[in-house]
Amino acid sequence: xxxxxxCTGDEVLTGKIVNTNFSYMAQKLEDVGxxxxxxxxxxxxxxxxxxxxxxxxxxxxxxxxxxxxxxxVDDLSQEIAAQAAGVELVLHEGWLATMxxxxxxxxxxxxxxxxxxxxxxxxxxxxxxxxxxxxxxxxDIGKARFFFTPGVPRELRRMLEEQVIPRILARSGExxxxxxxxxxSYGIGESHADQLLTGLEDLDPTxxxxxxxxxxxxxxxxxxxxxxxxxxxxxxKLAPVAAAVRERLGNFIMAxxxxxxxxVVLAELTKRQATLTVVETFTAGQIAARFAHLPNAEHxxxxxxxxxxxxxxxxxxxxxxxxxxxxxxxxxTGAAANAARDQTKASHALVSxxxxxxxxxxxxxxxxxxxxxxxxxxxxxxxSRILGGREWVRLGAVEMGLDCLRRQLQGLPVVERIDFEKx
Amino acid sequence: xxxxxxCTGDEVLTGKIVNTNFSYMAQKLEDVGxxxxxxxxxxxxxxxxxxxxxxxxxxxxxxxxxxxxxxxVDDLSQEIAAQAAGVELVLHEGWLATMxxxxxxxxxxxxxxxxxxxxxxxxxxxxxxxxxxxxxxxxDIGKARFFFTPGVPRELRRMLEEQVIPRILARSGExxxxxxxxxxSYGIGESHADQLLTGLEDLDPTxxxxxxxxxxxxxxxxxxxxxxxxxxxxxxKLAPVAAAVRERLGNFIMAxxxxxxxxVVLAELTKRQATLTVVETFTAGQIAARFAHLPNAEHxxxxxxxxxxxxxxxxxxxxxxxxxxxxxxxxxTGAAANAARDQTKASHALVSxxxxxxxxxxxxxxxxxxxxxxxxxxxxxxxSRILGGREWVRLGAVEMGLDCLRRQLQGLPVVERIDFEKx
Numbered sequence: 129x130x131x132x133x134x135c136t137g138d139e140v141l142t143g144k145i146v147n148t149n150f151s152y153m154a155q156k157l158e159d160v161g162x163x164x165x166x167x168x169x170x171x172x173x174x175x176x177x178x179x180x181x182x183x184x185x186x187x188x189x190x191x192x193x194x195x196x197x198x199x200x201v202d203d204l205s206q207e208i209a210a211q212a213a214g215v216e217l218v219l220h221e222g223w224l225a226t227m228x229x230x231x232x233x234x235x236x237x238x239x240x241x242x243x244x245x246x247x248x249x250x251x252x253x254x255x256x257x258x259x260x261x262x263x264x265x266x267x268d269i270g271k272a273r274f275f276f277t278p279g280v281p282r283e284l285r286r287m288l289e290e291q292v293i294p295r296i297l298a299r300s301g302e303x304x305x306x307x308x309x310x311x312x313s314y315g316i317g318e319s320h321a322d323q324l325l326t327g328l329e330d331l332d333p334t335x336x337x338x339x340x341x342x343x344x345x346x347x348x349x350x351x352x353x354x355x356x357x358x359x360x361x362x363x364x365k366l367a368p369v370a371a372a373v374r375e376r377l378g379n380f381i382m383a384x385x386x387x388x389x390x391x392v393v394l395a396e397l398t399k400r401q402a403t404l405t406v407v408e409t410f411t412a413g414q415i416a417a418r419f420a421h422l423p424n425a426e427h428x429x430x431x432x433x434x435x436x437x438x439x440x441x442x443x444x445x446x447x448x449x450x451x452x453x454x455x456x457x458x459x460x461t462g463a464a465a466n467a468a469r470d471q472t473k474a475s476h477a478l479v480s481x482x483x484x485x486x487x488x489x490x491x492x493x494x495x496x497x498x499x500x501x502x503x504x505x506x507x508x509x510x511x512s513r514i515l516g517g518r519e520w521v522r523l524g525a526v527e528m529g530l531d532c533l534r535r536q537l538q539g540l541p542v543v544e545r546i547d548f549e550k551x
Numbered sequence: 552x553x554x555x556x557x558c559t560g561d562e563v564l565t566g567k568i569v570n571t572n573f574s575y576m577a578q579k580l581e582d583v584g585x586x587x588x589x590x591x592x593x594x595x596x597x598x599x600x601x602x603x604x605x606x607x608x609x610x611x612x613x614x615x616x617x618x619x620x621x622x623x624v625d626d627l628s629q630e631i632a633a634q635a636a637g638v639e640l641v642l643h644e645g646w647l648a649t650m651x652x653x654x655x656x657x658x659x660x661x662x663x664x665x666x667x668x669x670x671x672x673x674x675x676x677x678x679x680x681x682x683x684x685x686x687x688x689x690x691d692i693g694k695a696r697f698f699f700t701p702g703v704p705r706e707l708r709r710m711l712e713e714q715v716i717p718r719i720l721a722r723s724g725e726x727x728x729x730x731x732x733x734x735x736s737y738g739i740g741e742s743h744a745d746q747l748l749t750g751l752e753d754l755d756p757t758x759x760x761x762x763x764x765x766x767x768x769x770x771x772x773x774x775x776x777x778x779x780x781x782x783x784x785x786x787x788k789l790a791p792v793a794a795a796v797r798e799r800l801g802n803f804i805m806a807x808x809x810x811x812x813x814x815v816v817l818a819e820l821t822k823r824q825a826t827l828t829v830v831e832t833f834t835a836g837q838i839a840a841r842f843a844h845l846p847n848a849e850h851x852x853x854x855x856x857x858x859x860x861x862x863x864x865x866x867x868x869x870x871x872x873x874x875x876x877x878x879x880x881x882x883x884t885g886a887a888a889n890a891a892r893d894q895t896k897a898s899h900a901l902v903s904x905x906x907x908x909x910x911x912x913x914x915x916x917x918x919x920x921x922x923x924x925x926x927x928x929x930x931x932x933x934x935s936r937i938l939g940g941r942e943w944v945r946l947g948a949v950e951m952g953l954d955c956l957r958r959q960l961q962g963l964p965v966v967e968r969i970d971f972e973k974x
Contacts, residue, residue, distance in 0.1 A: 141587055143577030144765055147570060150592070154566030164564055166599065169573070169590030176589065183606075342567055406857075412843035413836030416857045420835035421945055423912070425859065431867065432857030434829075434839045436849040443895075444854065472866075489846070522844055 129300040131157060132166040132188040132272075134180055136195040136205060137279060141171040149194050149284055156288055159308040160297060161338065161353055172202040181212040185270025190296050192288075195279035197262035199241045205276055210249035212269045217247040220254055223263045230261060255291050257283055266295065273299060307362045309352040311373055312383040314531045315546030318343045321350060324376045331372055336365045345520070346527040346548065347389075350377065379540045382531055389530050390418045394425055396537035397476065403430040405474040406529075407441070407464060410482040410495065414526045430474040438481070445471055456481055456498045462507045465500035477502040480529040484521070494550070495521040499532045501542065508532075508542045512549045524548055552723040554580060555589045555611040555695075557603055559618040559628065560702060564594040572617050572707055579711055582731040583720060584761065584776055595625040604635040608693025613719050615711075618702035620685035622664045628699055633672035635692045640670045643677055646686045653684060678714050680706055689718065696722065730785045732775040734796055736803040737812065737954045738969030741766045744773060747799045754795055759788045768943070769950040769971065770812075773800065802963045805954055812953050813841045817848055819960035820899065826853040828897040829952075830864070830887060833905040833918065837949045853897040861904070868894055879904055879921045885930045888923035900925040903952040907944070917973070918944040922955045924965065931955075931965045935972045947971055 133153055139145045147169065154164045166187065170176040177196070184191045196205030210217045224246040231238040248254060248265050255264030255275070262278040264287050275292045277284050297306070313321070318341045329337050336356055342349040352369055356362035374381060382389045397404055406416050406429075416432035419425055435441050438456075445467040461481055469477035479500040485493050494515035501508045510532055514524045535542045556576055562568045570592065577587045589610065593599040600619075607614045619628030633640045647669040654661040671677060671688050678687030678698070685701040687710050698715045700707050720729070736744070741764045752760050759779055765772040775792055779785035797804060805812045820827055829839050829852075839855035842848055858864050861879075868890040884904055892900035902923040908916050917938035924931045933955055937947045958965050 135590075140574075141577065141590060142581050143574035143587075146574045151563075151566035151569045154564065158565050164566075165594075166603075167558075167564060167590075167592030169592075171588075180589075408836075408855075410844055411840075412852075413831075413839030413855050413857065414844075416836030417834075417840050420857055420859060421833055421837075421941070423941075429835075429857075429859045431863055432831075432836050432855070434836065434843055434852075434855030434857075436843060436852050440854055518844070518846075 129162065129296075130165045130187065130189045131162055131296065132168065132184045132191045133164050134184055134191055134193045135167070135169045136172065136177060136193065138171045138202070140195070141169055149279065149281060152281070152285065153192060153194070153288060155342075156293060157296075158340070159351070159353055160293055160306045161355055162293075162296065162300065172196065172204060174204060174208060177204055177208040178212055181208060181269055181274070185212065185272045185274070188272040190299065191269075191272050191274045192292060193274060193276045194284060195277075197245065197264070197276060197278050199239070199244050199261070203244075206244075206247055206249065206265075209252070209265075209267060209269065209274065209276060213249055213251060213267055215250040215267075218250045219243075220246045220248045220263070223248070223254055226256075226263075227261050255287060257287055259283055259286060264291065305356050305358050305362045307354045307356075307359070307366065309354065309366055309370055310385050311350040311377065311381050312387070312389065313348050313350065313377055313380040314346055314382055314389065314527050315380045315544070315548065316348060316377065317547040318348055320547050321348055321377065325350070325373065328369060328372055328376075331369045332365045334365065336362075337369050346524050379535065379544055380546075382534050389527070389534060390422065393530055393534050393537065394419065394422055394428060396534070397428045398424060400475075402428065402475040403473075404428055404533075405431045405433070405468045405472040405477045407433045407435075407468045407477065407479040407481075408529075409435060409480065410484055411480055411522055411525050411529065412436075414522070415478070415480060415529045418526065418530060431472045433468070441481075456483055456496070458498075458509045458511065461498040461500040461509045462502070465502035465507055465509075469502040475504055476533070478529055478533050480525055482521070482525055484518075489518045491517060493517050493521070495525065497521075497525050497528055499529055499542075501533055501536050503536060508536060510543045512546070514548055515550055516548075552585065552719075553588045553610065553612045554585060554719065555591065555607045555614045556587055557607055557614055557616045558590070558592045559595065559600060559603075559616065561594045561625070563618070564592055572702065572704060575704070575708065576615060576617070576711060578765075579716065580719075581763070582774070582776055583716055583729045584778055585716075585719065585723065595619065595627060597627060597631060600627055600631040601635055604631060604692050604697070608635065608695045608697070611695040613722065614692075614695050614697045615715060616697055616699045617707060618700075620668065620687070620699060620701050622662070622667050622684070626667075629667075629670055629672065629688075632675070632688075632690060632692065632697065632699060636672055636674060636690055638673040638690075641673045642666075643669045643671045643686070646671070646677055649679075649686075650684050678710060680710055682706055682709060687714065728779050728781050728785045730777045730779075730782070730789065732777065732789055732793055733808050734773040734800065734804050735806040735810070735812065736771050736773065736800055737769055737805055737950050738803045738967070738971065739771060739800065740970040741771055743970050744771055744800065748773070748796065751792060751795055751799075754792045755788045757788065759785075760792050769947050802958065802967055803969075805957050812950070812957060813845065816953055816957050816960065817842065817845055817851060819957070820851045821847060823898075825851065825898040826896075827851055827956075828854045828856070828891045828895040828900045830856045830858075830891045830900065830902040830904075831952075832858060832903065833907055834903050834945060834948050834952065835859075837945070838901070838903060838952045841949065841953060854895045856891070864904075879906055879919070881921075881932045881934065884921040884923035884932045885925070888925035888930055888932075892925040898927055899956070901952055901956050903948055905944070905948055907941075912941045914940060916940050916944070918948065920944075920948050920951055922952055922965075924956055924959050926959060931959060933966045935969075937971055938973055939971075 252265040252267040260283040338353040420429040465479040481498040675688040675690040683706040843852040888902040904921040
């Protein structure tokens with residue numbers, strides 16, 4: 129099945145906004161085993177839109193058009209779709225009534241120009257938008273089925289997942305039940321993960337499981353797309369493969385599906401009614417900023433401290449010069465973690481102390497990370513060295529700090545070599 | 552002049568990476584007064600590439616192709632370009648020598664498959680890449696001039712700005728000298744700024760100045776594209792218009808061109824050999840994280856403190872219950888700022904205390920921000936209320952804190968109503 133995506137709008141074409149709708153749609157299609165074959169971007173321009181609709185109608189089986197469904201004069205999708213299909217625009221009474229009640233519920237009167245949003249090509253199937261005034265629609269142009277979707281991301285997302293993808297799957301003859309399973313890991317590079325998972329797809333002999341990756345440093349997402357004749361079938365196929373992923377990636381898996389690393393840490397701390405103090409240096413507050421603003425973190429987060437000099441850490445915690453000398457050690461890091469825990473009366477403390485290389489930023493600029501964790505069970509310290517420039521070191525150190533805490537809370541080894549570290 | 556952009560590669564087509572190269576190229580062209588007319592995205596696929604090159608060659612005057620210049624088998628741009636132009640691939644001895652010295656300087660031997668990167672269509676003009684092994688090239692396909700560029704963002708950026716855009720400008724007959732002037736503001740929405748700058752372009756009667764905006768909440772970028780016959784002419788045209796922007800947007804302009812808000816704050820503090828302590832609540836460390844990791848911030852940044860409860864602020868600074876009661880006031884915020892300054896022996900303290908609304912996140916979820924600044928000159932407090940959901944409040948509060956400090960340091964009023972705040 130040949131699928132194209134056609135994005136419209138001057139803001140996208142001029143680069144004023146980055147086209148994240150495109151990558152979102154393409155990924156969602158990949159996740160259900162479909163592929164995009166061609167992408168087109170045109171502006172709010174009659175001639176370009178008509179040409180783009182006709183070209184896609186000649187090439188593709190299904191086309192998703194994004195944008196141009198708003199109430200203003202530069203929103204042209206319905207008009208040009210009707211022209212390309214050779215039909216008239218007609219008022220969709222049902223959608224007009226839906227829009228009117230949308231405004232009535234908000235104690236507002238519908239502006240006259242919104243009527244335009246209920247004018248659909250005569251042959252179109254209306255597609256519901258439960259959260260906005262731009263309905264979608266589907267119709268044939270050339271040999272392709274076109275699906276028109278709104279440009280507002282949250283409206284697009286809901287319509288794509290609930291309405292458009294099921295229709296495309298039905299046309300493609302793909303099995304009705306598809307599930308995407310995701311694992312989030314830290315510390316394994318994509319090619320290493322690929323190697324660790326060699327032969328994984330063969331664990332389901334029906335060929336119903338597809339493996340994929342998405343790397344966004346410092347995290348890696350491992351994805352399993354599972355197809356079956358119903359959800360029972362899907363879960364039966366998924367079970368042995370998911371178990372194998374958990375076994376092979378092991379301690380490096382920090383979260384699954386919609387979980388996040390910081391959410392997992394928060395849940396673990398909440399479960400034991402713990403409190404947390406975080407001490408940072410070059411990460412500059414970013415470890416706290418991943419965590420402390422989350423709903424319910426206010427019950428867990430005790431205090432964050434950010435310093436750029438160890439001398440200032442002496443001032444904060446009154447550590448002796450012996451305990452925290454200018455060259456960091458395992459003992460000094462552990463002492464800082466214990467002082468942070470004791471003096472703020474938190475049950476847990478996470479300390480990330482970083483010795484940066486000298487000189488200007490460069491590709492081989494590095495940092496030595498000293499991560500310390502103090503808990504009721506004792507103290508753990510991990511030393512690690514990361515190269516790749518100031519920003520790379522900073523991002524890596526934030527993840528390292530949170531993941532060491534996750535490991536401690538889950539009873540896993542805090543010290544385990546990762547792919548990004550040098551000796 | 553009709554310009555198209557053609558992005559290639561499976562990673563972009565499948566949405567595995569967001570196509571920021573497209574928006575970057577489109578904006579750079581806009582900045583010099585050129586417009587993109589059509590965008591195409593195809594994968595690493597011979598048939599699609601050939602079809603895309605031929606279609607663009609029929610429609611456009613100039614085409615920028617991005618990606619597909621690497622050494623691996625799925626990098627097909629040179630091969631398909633030659634096929635579309637009806638010419639052979641030939642070895643470019645000059646580029647081969649450049650690559651070999653590139654490897655020699657790194658004490659490495661060039662792998663044999665890199666030779667592929669020196670194979671160019673016979674009619675191509677080679678375009679230098681001073682920072683990578685993928686040279687660019689230009690050639691005619693159909694009626695268009697094609698410019699092939701590397702997919703690695705920093706290589707693309709340099710080649711586009713130094714080599715490709717000048718060539719396109721030369722072909723377009725645009726004046727040789729073009730300059731982009733940018734102003735960064737906080738607190739004015741795009742439509743308000745547009746209204747404040749009404750008639751601005753007319754200040755240059757030659758029509759050489761074009762006004763544009765780019766909004767990325769909470770900041771707004773105001774852009775002036777100036778064209779002239781040489782740089783003297785450009786600066787003569789720009790001067791009165793830039794002066795008018797500074798006058799009309801006034802105190803809201805916090806940085807110009809490559810400056811950032813946090814960079815301006817750091818420079819002001821560095822200039823007076825000051826030191827800064829930052830106290831945060833719901834911003835969760837993000838104010839410190841914008842600032843404390845910057846080069847040279849280690850000389851200025853004294854301490855960051857993050858808490859989620861005012862009671863913990865009592866513990867940190869030993870404030871009396873009277874000074875910092877559970878309902879925040881101007882006095883309490885000022886007292887916290889003074890305590891932070893005094894007790895950490897910093898010359899400056901910035902305090903951002905936030906009272907969040909109750910209940911779950913929603914569109915009208917809001918927060919009341921109390922921003923306090925203590926300096927050798929005294930204490931200032933600003934109260935502000937922002938609605939729009941948890942994340943919107945958090946982003947707004949980070950900017951509010953940094954910008955209040957910028958205003959104090961520049962001798963401007965800390966309290967001045969912004970467009971994003973409610974009464």
